[in-house]
Structure formats: C-alpha cells, structure tokens
Amino acid sequence: AQKITQTQPGMFVQEKEAVTLDCTYDTSDPSYGLFWYKQPSSGEMIFLIYQGSYDQQNATEGRYSLNFQKARKSANLVISASQLGDSAMYFCVARSHYQLIWGAGTKLIIKP
Amino acid sequence: DGGITQSPKYLFRKEGQNVTLSCEQNLNHDAMYWYRQDPGQGLRLIYYSQIVNDFQKGDIAEGYSVSREKKESFPLTVTSAQKNPTAFYLCASSALTGQGTTEAFFGQGTRLTVV
Numbered sequence: 001a002q003k004i005t006q007t008q009p010g011m012f013v014q015e016k017e018a019v020t021l022d023c024t025y026d027t028s029d030p031s032y033g034l035f036w037y038k039q040p041s042s043g044e045m046i047f048l049i050y051q052g053s054y055d056q057q058n059a060t061e062g063r064y065s066l067n068f069q070k071a072r073k074s075a076n077l078v079i080s081a082s083q084l085g086d087s088a089m090y091f092c093v094a095r096s097h098y099q100l101i102w103g104a105g106t107k108l109i110i111k112p
Numbered sequence: 113d114g115g116i117t118q119s120p121k122y123l124f125r126k127e128g129q130n131v132t133l134s135c136e137q138n139l140n141h142d143a144m145y146w147y148r149q150d151p152g153q154g155l156r157l158i159y160y161s162q163i164v165n166d167f168q169k170g171d172i173a174e175g176y177s178v179s180r181e182k183k184e185s186f187p188l189t190v191t192s193a194q195k196n197p198t199a200f201y202l203c204a205s206s207a208l209t210g211q212g213t214t215e216a217f218f219g220q221g222t223r224l225t226v227v
Contacts, residue, residue, distance in 0.1 A: 031211045043200055045218035052211075091154060095212045098162065100145070104154040 002027045002096050004103035012109050013082050020067070021077040021106050023092030033095035034075040036066065039105075040088040048090075051075060082110050114139045118203050118219030124227050125190070125197065133188045133222045135203035143213055144186035145204040148172060149221075155202065161186055162208060190224065198226045 003026045013019045025034065036048040051059045051066045059066040067076040079086055087110045092103040116137045125131045137144065143162045147155040157170030161180040175194025180186055186205075190197045200223050204216040 029212070033212065035215050043202075043221045043223075045202060045204070045216075045221075047215045047217070050215055093216075098143075098208065098212045100157075100206075100213065100216060102155045102157075107152075 002029075002094070002099075002101050004092050004094050004101050006090075006092055006103040006106050008106045009104070010107040010109070012111055015084060015110050015112050016081055019079045019082050019086075019108065021079075021090050021092075021108065023075045023077065023103060025073050025075060025092070025094045025101075027094050027096040027101070029096040034066070034068070035093040035095070035100075036064070036075075036077045037091045037093060038086075038088045039091065040085075045091075049077070084110050084112060086110050116203060116205055116217055116219040118201075118222050120222060121220060123222055123224045125224060127226055128192045130189055130191050131224065133190070133201055133203075133224070135186045135188065135219060137184050137186075137205040137217070139205055139207075139217060140183070141205035141217070142183070142208045143206045144180070145206075145216065146170075146176070146178065146186070146188045147202045147204065149200045149202060151200075158188065158201075197224055199224060 005024045032053045034051045038046045049061045049064045051068045063080045065078045089105045091105045094101045119134045145160045146158040159178040161167035177189045202221045203219045206213040206216040
C-alpha cells in the first residue's frame with residue numbers, strides 16, 4: 001500500500017537551531033513527487049517545498065531544504081535557523097498516480 | 113487575486129440537519145478535494161474530483177456528498193448520516209499535468225460544530 005510515514009509526532013527545538021523533520025515514503029508510481037506543508041495553529045495549510053522523483057538536486061526554498069535520498073525512500077525537511085514562527089504542524093505529502101498521500105504530521109515547537 | 117475561498121469560516125449545526133460547505137476556486141484547476149481534520153490529527157480525504165460532473169470517494173466518504181457542476185465550485189454537504197461531523201474541513205485544488213498533480217492550494221477551512 002502507498003504510504004507516508006512521519007515518525008516524529010512532536011519535536012521541541014531551540015530557537016535559531018536547525019531542525020530536521022523525517023519523512024519516508026512508499027509509492028509504486030515511478031514519477032512521484034514529494035511536498036511539504038506547514039499548518040500553523042490558525043489552520044491554514046501552507047505549501048513549503050516540492051521535490052520531483054527525477055530531480056537530481058535537492059530542492060531548496062529560502063530556509064527550507066529537502067534532503068532527498070531516493071534509495072532510502074526518504075525526503076526529510078530541513079529548516080535552518082529556526083524561528084518562533086516556525087512552530088506549527090508539518091505534513092509530508094506524496095503525489096502518486098494523480099493522488100495525494102498525506103503523512104500524519106509532526107508538531108514542531110520552537111523554544112525561545 | 114487567485115485562490116480558494118471557503119465559507120463559512122465557522123458553522124454550527126443541530127443534530128439531524130444537513131449543512132453545505134462552500135468551496136470556490138479561481139485558479140482554473142481541474143482537481144478539487146475535500147479533507148477532514150480532527151484535532152491533532154492529519155488530513156483524511158473525503159471526496160475528490162478531477163473533472164466537472166465526476167467525483168470519487170475518498171477514505172471517509174460515508175455521511176458526506178458532493179457535486180461538481182462547475183469547474184470552479186465543489187460544495188460539500190454533511191448529511192445527518194454523518195455521526196460525528198464536528199471537525200475542521202479543508203478544501204483544496206490542484207492542476208493536473210502529465211506527471212500527476214501539482215501542489216495543492218488550500219482554502220482557509222471551515223470549523224463545523226454540532227450543537
């Protein structure tokens with residue numbers, strides 16, 4: 001079955017430190033894509049970053065980067081220099097055969 | 113500005129009533145989705161549609177109904193058959209490409225409470 005696994009239900013990180021949020025995936029689609037979303041307490045869902053299965057380079061968007069290890073089926077999100085505003089739920093999502101498969105999410109809390 | 117509009121933001125329903133949640137997008141996206149989110153949980157797919165006048169059940173379709181009469185609109189009706197409808201409902205849309213879907217864009221959500 002196609003699946004996204006986020007093994008960290010919650011994380012506490014000190015402000016200004018880097019943080020890595022784990023994501024492993026299992027998909028039968030050879031042309032899959034991986035997304036990360038942020039959901040603050042307000043409830044809105046914010047798209048952060050995208051990695052295609054054929055992309056050679058790891059995706060980066062400002063302080064966000066995606067550590068894509070295809071052989072390990074891993075697509076970890078790295079946030080550099082964390083800020084208090086990064087406190088939120090983070091979801092890893094796979095696009096597979098025109099479907100979006102969601103992970104259970106990781107709750108990230110940044111401590112001042 | 114292009115985007116997705118969900119209304120209302122908050123909705124209260126009496127037990128036994130049907131309610132309809134609105135979702136409109138002006139992004140010219142083919143695909144639209146409805147998700148349910150319970151507190152502290154991830155998203156669960158209720159229904160999705162990739163083309164007008166066609167839609168498919170997601171993982172938790174029981175007690176819900178949808179229609180897709182126009183490309184830009186995908187309303188969700190929560191029927192009285194849904195035994196535990198209190199939740200946060202998110203509507204999303206995405207473009208379809210040869211490789212699948214692009215990233216999904218989300219509305220602000222509707223918080224439904226049964227009173």
